Amino acid sequence: MATQSSRPSRSGVTAARLLIQPEPTCARFARQPIIDGSVEPMGQELCFRWNAGWRRAPPPSAYATSLLLSQALLDGGIAHRRPGCLFVEMDAATLLSPIGDVLCGPLGAIQIPVGVPVQETLTRRIAQLHARGYRFALAGVVTPDDPRTVWLPMVSFVKLDVSLAPVNAWAPVQELARQAGAMLIADRMTESGDYLRLKALGVRYFQGDLLMPPQEESPRALPSCDLDVLGRLFRLMRHGVPPEGLAMTASSDPALVIRLLMLYRLHAGRDRPPATLTETLAGLPEPVLTGWLHVLRSSTFDLTPSTQSWSHAVREQIHNYRARLIGARVCCSPAELEAKVFDLYRRLCTREPAAPTHWPLGDPSGKG
Template sequence: MIELSPRGPEADHLRVREFYLGRQPILDRNQSLFAYELLFRNAPVGPARISNELTATAAVIAHASQLGMERTVGDALGFVNVDADVLMTDIFSFLPRERLVLEVSEQTPVTPALISRMAELHAQGFRFALDDVQGTAPGLHRLLPLVDYVKLDVQKVDLSSLMKLAPRFRESRKTLIAEKVESREEFKNCLDLGFDYFQGYYFAKPVIMSGKKLSPSQLAVMELMTLVTSEADNMEVERAIKRDVSLALNLLRLVNTPAVGLRHRVDSLSQAVMILGRRQLQRWLQIMLYAEPSKRGHSMTPLLMLATTRGRLLELLAGKLRPAHRQSSEIAFTVGIMSLMDTLFGLPMADILAQIPVSAEVTRALLEREGFFGDLLKLAECIERIEDLDHLILPTLRELAVSTDDLLELEMAAFEWSDNVVRYAL
């Protein structure tokens, strides 16, 4: 057995700054969060000491564990890719087996040693997912008894093949995960085929609907946001909130979340308006736009999670890069959370910006991904789609003068904050 401890001679190989960490949601059939896949890419900064799958995977696992799985995945499961070399290490001894699923590629050579090690870890309570499945690999039948989840990439496996493979794995009582789901049509096809879980950004793609109008509750929040950003006094703002009972109750619940950081409970709207201030009130109204559809039975939870994570990450990045300009952090949060409103409303972004008064630099960031805030937004989008856009991360980091270890720490903080918000918002 190869020993690989996060403290010891290998510690230099596990430095945070040597990789990027991405987190991609895995949703259930109702589009509620089930798990995250933790994705990493080697960052070519300084001496490239992470040179193989073993040390790269070890780095992700070690740091996810040291920083706390709660910060990384919240209450969800974490899926992590492992290869045969990683499986043969002792790195799993300090990991929370109840929170982790180990992904093994179907292309991994099936040897007696691999089967023996997987059986040993399985007996210890670890769960396995079989990844990159196309159903043709030799030795597949030997891996299946040890596997709980089977992942099929819908970009690699065509629909006719999926129609043959899905029933076969369901007969073997395997839980099916469709990955790289990029459109609503792909999601529906996999839903019809009996897939249990779905990974991909189909839920974040705007479906523009001609002539669509905002719902009454969304209009109420939008009108209140306009009032908050105007010169209206607190009494007028408070009266506007009170006109919509559900809006008032939801706002009070949101401002009492741990993410706000208030020491004492806020029990009245006048307190909320006074304590929060206009900028903070605007922030929670923006969040409520995403939370509101979920309360009416529509599955907007993943969009709420993605928007709050983006907003918080951009805010923290702006605070790091422009510490003397607090307004930059507030603008960055607005850019992050507004960047998904075209998906939320089913309207072109330009139409939304015509209804919400924003500055020229916010408009440039949202429509053209240009300027300081546009660069921050591009970075967040690259991290979310790290599998396809990792080559764009380093140039953006260099342009912004952000180190990869700073980025990881800010990401963790954004993950944790977003998970807190979503938990209390719904």
């Protein structure tokens, strides 16, 4: 058997280029700030966009919500730009599904749109999530006798639809929100006169085209996940496989590892990066991880040749590096080996420029 040269080959240089920047595709979403006059917005409402030609967002659905969460929080990385509370609209079916577990309390608020039926199953779901620290917003409130106000004890925000609500309903809705301890947001502001009257009533937070129209974004999309790996990981989670077993499956898909690292940063909230993929998975609450797997299964559908080439390049680098570590006998235990390999994996699976091409192929002992 021929021995592998330590010198980078021409194909290795090509692989390194793929590691640095796989060919991107575009994602789309829009955000509209909720302001109170300070420099930073109190929050941002996120809306899904199909493409540049469609101004109107589709009605909320599990599919549209999955695409929005994936594109805004993962592709767009919006949560790391100090956006305030993120408002994401979910219909009844989405809220009852595991996707409803994704937007946990510190991250944002689940926005309940007009027309969501007040049903026992939905009330129970909202109560369960509220007990776990999730926040809710009632959108499109026009009158104080909105049937959804039965959920006010579990609601953090009430959004008054100024474009539809009669002026004589503004103060009653404001009082209803005050009694429930919910924050009132004057939404769909289009007239400066309405803004002044609401300010006189003591309303503090505003949203609408009068202040700032939705800002559309087209971030560079992450490489697509392997649907087969996602399916296997989902089945393993349903059977209660521990994080060690989940990590073995997830590690075969670099695009999934990217997202798991981003989710760890979003939900674990720790300054120190995880030492292993097992630690990454163990740091994510089980309902949150299950919800994100549902999201990724709906939002990953474009496994292009460039994505496949990028994933293959990463796997090849990891395989070669592991073999060299074993050959150099620099690791005293399997755990140390996995930690060193994952450190390289973590560096390759970031959006920062990759290390110089000689780094993954250099001395595994770190001495040269």
